[in-house]
Amino acid sequence: MGKNTLKQLGYSGQIKELIGEEIESAELARVSAEHKERYQIINEDGTLQAEITGNIRYAAQTRADFPAVGDWVKITRIDKDSAVILKVFPRYSFLERQAVGKQGEIQLIAANIDVAFIVQAVGHDFNLNRLERYLSICYAGKIEPVIVLTKIDLIEKEELEALQNQIKARNAKVPLFVVSNVTLDGLEQLREKMEPYETYCFIGSSGVGKSTLINCLLEDDMLETSQISDSTSKGRHTTTHRELIILPNESIVIDTPGMRELGITNQEGGLELTYDQIAELAENCRFNDCSHENEKGCAVLKAVEYGSLSEEMYNNYLKLKREQEHFSSTVHEKRQKGKEFGKMVKEVSRLRKNNKY
Numbered sequence: 001m002g003k004n005t006l007k008q009l010g011y012s013g014q015i016k017e018l019i020g021e022e023i024e025s026a027e028l029a030r031v032s033a034e035h036k037e038r039y040q041i042i043n044e045d046g047t048l049q050a051e052i053t054g055n056i057r058y059a060a061q062t063r064a065d066f067p068a069v070g071d072w073v074k075i076t077r078i079d080k081d082s083a084v085i086l087k088v089f090p091r092y093s094f095l096e097r098q099a100v101g102k103q104g105e106i107q108l109i110a111a112n113i114d115v116a117f118i119v120q121a122v123g124h125d126f127n128l129n130r131l132e133r134y135l136s137i138c139y140a141g142k143i144e145p146v147i148v149l150t151k152i153d154l155i156e157k158e159e160l161e162a163l164q165n166q167i168k169a170r171n172a173k174v175p176l177f178v179v180s181n182v183t184l185d186g187l188e189q190l191r192e193k194m195e196p197y198e199t200y201c202f203i204g205s206s207g208v209g210k211s212t213l214i215n216c217l218l219e220d221d222m223l224e225t226s227q228i229s230d231s232t233s234k235g236r237h238t239t240t241h242r243e244l245i246i247l248p249n250e251s252i253v254i255d256t257p258g259m260r261e262l263g264i265t266n267q268e269g270g271l272e273l274t275y276d277q278i279a280e281l282a283e284n285c286r287f288n289d290c291s292h293e294n295e296k297g298c299a300v301l302k303a304v305e306y307g308s309l310s311e312e313m314y315n316n317y318l319k320l321k322r323e324q325e326h327f328s329s330t331v332h333e334k335r336q337k338g339k340e341f342g343k344m345v346k347e348v349s350r351l352r353k354n355n356k357y
Contacts, residue, residue: 003046010199010252015072015112018090026074029083031067032244039067039085041075042244050075050083062106064096069244069254070111070199093142095201095256098263098327106265110201110254115144115193119204119213121151122163128170129316132274133262134203135171136320140270146175148190148202150209153180170313173276181212191217196250203256214255217247264320266328275317277309293318 009030016023029048033040039050052067060066067073067088074087091111099105118134120126131147138145147167152160160178167176177193179186194200202210245253264270272279278300282290286297295301303309
C-alpha cells in the first residue's frame with residue numbers, strides 16, 4: 001500500500017473530535033492488519049510494522065483494550081519501516097462479539113466503521129435469525145447495517161424475490177442489495193453505496209463470497225477465496241485475519257474472517273433497534289418492566305397471539321435477550337471474583353507487613 005493522506009485513510013471529523021488537541025503533537029497512523037499483537041499500520045508515509053508498548057499490554061483489562069483493525073493510534077518511529085504504538089485513540093464505533101470459548105470475554109473485531117455489509121449467500125447460508133443477530137451487533141456498536149445477498153446466479157428470479165420479501169417483512173428499514181460475483185449483477189449498485197473516505201466492513205460466515213466481492217470491487221484478485229462445502233454446507237475459512245484495504249473509488253474496506261459463532265455481548269441498544277417493532281409494542285404493556293414472556297397485559301404477547309408480530313421473530317428476540325442477560329451476569333460474576341481476589345491479596349500483604357502471616 002503506497003502513500004496516502006490521512007483523509008484517504010478515513011480521518012474524519014468524528015476522529016478529530018475524539019483525538020482532540022493531541023493531534024497537534026501526535027504522529028497518527030491507522031491499524032490496517034493484526035497478527036497476534038504484531039500490527040501493520042498505515043499513515044501518510046506508507047505502511048509500517050508496529051508493536052505495542054508494555055504499558056498498553058499491562059494496562060489492558062480486556063482484549064478490547066488492545067489495538068484493532070481500523071483503530072487510530074499514536075506512534076513513534078523506530079526506523080523507516082517500523083514503529084511502536086504508544087496509544088490507542090477512542091473509537092466512534094466498534095464491531096465486537098463474545099470471545100469464542102471464553103465466557104464473559106469480548107473479542108473486538110474491528111473499529112471506526114461507518115457501514116457494515118452483512119453478507120449471506122442464497123441457499124445454504126441464508127438464515128433470518130442469524131441475520132438479526134448480525135444486525136443487533138451492528139446497532140450495538142453504532143454501525144449502520146446493510147444486507148447483501150450473494151450468489152444470486154444460483155437461484156431462479158422467483159426464489160430470489162421470495163427471499164427478499166422474507167427479509168423486508170422482518171427488517172424493512174435495512175437497505176438490501178443482491179449481487180452475483182459471477183455475472184456481476186448488482187455490483188455497480190453496491191459500489192455506488194460506498195462513499196470515498198468512509199470505512200466499510202464485510203461480515204458473514206465463511207464461504208459466502210465476502211473476499212470475492214471485495215476482489216470484484218478492487219478489480220483485482222488480491223484476497224484468497226473459497227466456496228461453501230457441498231458436503232458440510234459450511235464455508236471453508238479463507239480470510240484468517242482482519243485487513244484494511246483502500247478501493248479504487250477511495251472508500252475503505254475491512255475484510256473479516258468468517259464467523260460461525262456470533263455471541264452477542266451486553267452492549268445496550270442493539271436488540272431495541274433490531275426489534276424496533278417489539279420495542280414500540282412494549283410501550284403499551286401494562287408493566288414497565290415487562291419481560292414479554294408470561295405477564296398479563298403484555299402487548300407483545302398479544303401481538304404474537306393475533307398474528308401481527310411474527311412468532312419466529314419474537315422467539316429469536318427472546319433467545320438473544322436471554323443470551324445478552326447471561327453474558328451480563330457472567331461479566332458481573334467475574335468482576336466480583338476479581339474484586340474479592342484483590343481484597344485477599346491486599347489482606348495477605350498487610351499481614352505479611354505486620355509479620356502476622
